[in-house]
Amino acid sequence: MLLFTTKIVGWKFQSLKPLLSYYKNTYCLARALSVNVNVVEVENGLASIVGSKYVATSHAICEQHSHDESYHRHLLPSIVVWPQSVGEVSEVAKLCTAHKMPMIPFGTGTGMEGGVAPMGPSVSINLTKLNEITDLHLDDFDVKAQPGVTRKQLNYDLRSTGLWFPVDPGSDASLCGMAATGASGTNAVRYGTMKQNVLNLQVVLADGTILHTAGEKRRCKKSSAGYNLTELFIGSEGTLGFITSATLRLHGQPEMTKSAVCSFPTIMDAVNTAMQILQCSIPIARIELLDETSIKAVNNYSHLTHPEMPHLFLEFHGSAASTGEQVDQTAEIAGLNSGSEFKWAETQEEHNHLWQARHDLWYAVKAFKPGSTAISTDACVPVSALAEAISHSAALLDESGLIGGILGHVGDGNYHCFVIVEDDQAKLVESLTKAIGKKAIELGGTCTGEHGIGIGKRPLLKEEVGEKTLKLMKAIKCSFDPLGLMNPGKVFS
Numbered sequence: 001m002l003l004f005t006t007k008i009v010g011w012k013f014q015s016l017k018p019l020l021s022y023y024k025n026t027y028c029l030a031r032a033l034s035v036n037v038n039v040v041e042v043e044n045g046l047a048s049i050v051g052s053k054y055v056a057t058s059h060a061i062c063e064q065h066s067h068d069e070s071y072h073r074h075l076l077p078s079i080v081v082w083p084q085s086v087g088e089v090s091e092v093a094k095l096c097t098a099h100k101m102p103m104i105p106f107g108t109g110t111g112m113e114g115g116v117a118p119m120g121p122s123v124s125i126n127l128t129k130l131n132e133i134t135d136l137h138l139d140d141f142d143v144k145a146q147p148g149v150t151r152k153q154l155n156y157d158l159r160s161t162g163l164w165f166p167v168d169p170g171s172d173a174s175l176c177g178m179a180a181t182g183a184s185g186t187n188a189v190r191y192g193t194m195k196q197n198v199l200n201l202q203v204v205l206a207d208g209t210i211l212h213t214a215g216e217k218r219r220c221k222k223s224s225a226g227y228n229l230t231e232l233f234i235g236s237e238g239t240l241g242f243i244t245s246a247t248l249r250l251h252g253q254p255e256m257t258k259s260a261v262c263s264f265p266t267i268m269d270a271v272n273t274a275m276q277i278l279q280c281s282i283p284i285a286r287i288e289l290l291d292e293t294s295i296k297a298v299n300n301y302s303h304l305t306h307p308e309m310p311h312l313f314l315e316f317h318g319s320a321a322s323t324g325e326q327v328d329q330t331a332e333i334a335g336l337n338s339g340s341e342f343k344w345a346e347t348q349e350e351h352n353h354l355w356q357a358r359h360d361l362w363y364a365v366k367a368f369k370p371g372s373t374a375i376s377t378d379a380c381v382p383v384s385a386l387a388e389a390i391s392h393s394a395a396l397l398d399e400s401g402l403i404g405g406i407l408g409h410v411g412d413g414n415y416h417c418f419v420i421v422e423d424d425q426a427k428l429v430e431s432l433t434k435a436i437g438k439k440a441i442e443l444g445g446t447c448t449g450e451h452g453i454g455i456g457k458r459p460l461l462k463e464e465v466g467e468k469t470l471k472l473m474k475a476i477k478c479s480f481d482p483l484g485l486m487n488p489g490k491v492f493s
């Protein structure tokens with residue numbers, strides 16, 4: 001009676017019959033996977049029955065694969081699998097399809113929208129064992145990375161080549177996961193998001209088919225050959241297939257990098273500065289807004305001493321002459337908006353500390369109330385509408401009485417409003433985040449600039465793209481994944 005002692009978190013069975021068929025199915029699939037794939041972890045006490053040397057029961061492993069860095073918590077995966085090659089990913093997909101078992105691609109689990117969280121019985125497919133960097137073309141500025149390769153690992157490998165990959169969400173995410181969420185972050189204002197920096201993808205579909213979205217070996221900077229399936233997969237959040245390698249566009253390492261911070265009396269002065277910098281076409285590399293609460297958070301968490309006022313964190317790339325020109329123009333605009341003198345990061349250590357503190361802001365926010373839940377919005381609007389969007393969010397946050405603040409990649413018109421959620425505030429937080437998303441949509445923007453739809457933003461997707469477009473999106477998903485086995489419950493309700 002081993003099977004009946006098993007705990008399935010949050011999943012309610014109406015009767016014994018589906019429970020038994022669930023176990024039988026999971027058991028058969030686990031056995032098939034353990035024969036065909038190198039590493040499999042099985043929850044629910046099935047491991048002792050399967051008895052393969054590669055199979056182990058581990059609640060901890062399943063728990064680890066049940067969530068990302070967001071607040072979304074649902075079920076544990078039934079099985080976790082670590083394919084060791086693209087062929088094994090295809091094998092896993094075929095077996096899951098044969099058993100009609102949903103599949104969830106797992107990158108590094110740093111997502112912000114619950115993308116890896118199972119919504120029903122599912123197999124979590126951890127792709128980190130595929131971790132090769134290949135096909136580096138120094139003359140053409142491109143390289144291929146498998147799903148286990150993170151952006152830091154790639155840049156470490158590239159350090160002596162004079163090239164780098166600039167898309168930087170702060171977290172050390174997998175590059176294929178970044179493609180799957182359409183990630184961006186701090187450097188996008190100058191270098192673009194994943195959309196502009198992926199040339200081709202190798203993917204495995206739910207039925208095990210392996211293909212290249214732009215055709216095998218394609219790595220050209222532009223193409224008008226048919227539909228752009230590469231972009232279709234960017235931001236698909238595991239709902240269309242597995243990304244098993246990404247051909248990435250590289251950039252030359254800047255000759256000079258200069259970073260500074262500048263404080264402002266009000267958040268609107270900082271936002272207006274950012275808008276004017278962009279309107280003057282200054283090719284700034286990073287322009288990050290941190291409001292007073294965000295500054296308090298980084299000061300506490302990263303042991304900094306910035307004045308508790310709204311700030312812009314800035315970075316300039318180029319030759320000595322061009323960075324000098326960019327700095328002069330930016331300082332003039334900041335001065336006209338009551339900005340302080342720039343405080344420069346003088347050493348490499350100061351530079352690293354400044355940006356690490358910015359990247360750790362999410363953890364700094366959570367540290368306000370250790371053990372608490374934090375939620376972040378991800379609105380993005382045309383830059384000219386940024387002041388209106390941010391002042392609307394700031395007013396809502398003020399009225400709500402919640403503990404929270406605003407930060408943003410303001411060069412892209414993208415900002416996050418974060419709040420700490422106490423037990424009885426869930427409804428209040430939901431209405432706040434929804435209102436922020438709706439306002440962005442009303443201003444010609446989007447409810448998500450970089451984190452994705454995941455679970456929480458599904459109702460806003462319809463509002464943003466409209467019913468007809470949503471229907472077409474669902475039809476496209478269906479043509480890639482007719483049985484609906486790829487990451488069900490994400491992006492679409």
Ligand SMILES: Cc1cc2c(cc1C)N(C[C@H](O)[C@H](O)[C@H](O)COP(=O)(O)OP(=O)(O)OC[C@H]1O[C@@H](n3cnc4c(N)ncnc43)[C@H](O)[C@@H]1O)c1[nH]c(=O)[nH]c(=O)c1N2
Nearest residue numbers: 107108109110111115169174177178180183184238243450
């Ligand atoms: C502190 C901090 C700060 C930030 C962020 C996170 C954290 C913790 N993020 C969010 C996050 O880093 C980003 O969403 C990454 O792209 C997620 O990559 P993972 O590999 O961790 O994907 P993860 O494993 O979390 O999966 C995310 C989604 O993609 C799918 N997926 C993952 N790998 C796949 C593959 N190989 N094939 C198909 N589907 C796959 C999953 O199924 C899931 O739906 C972010 N983001 C951002 O854009 N800008 C930012 O500024 C930040 N900042």
Ligand SMILES: CCCCC(=O)C(=O)O
Nearest residue numbers: 170359361362376416418
């Ligand atoms: C509230 C921060 C969310 C993570 C993120 O996207 C960022 O730090 O930019």
Ligand SMILES: [Mn+2]
Nearest residue numbers: 185409416450
């Ligand atoms: Mn961000």
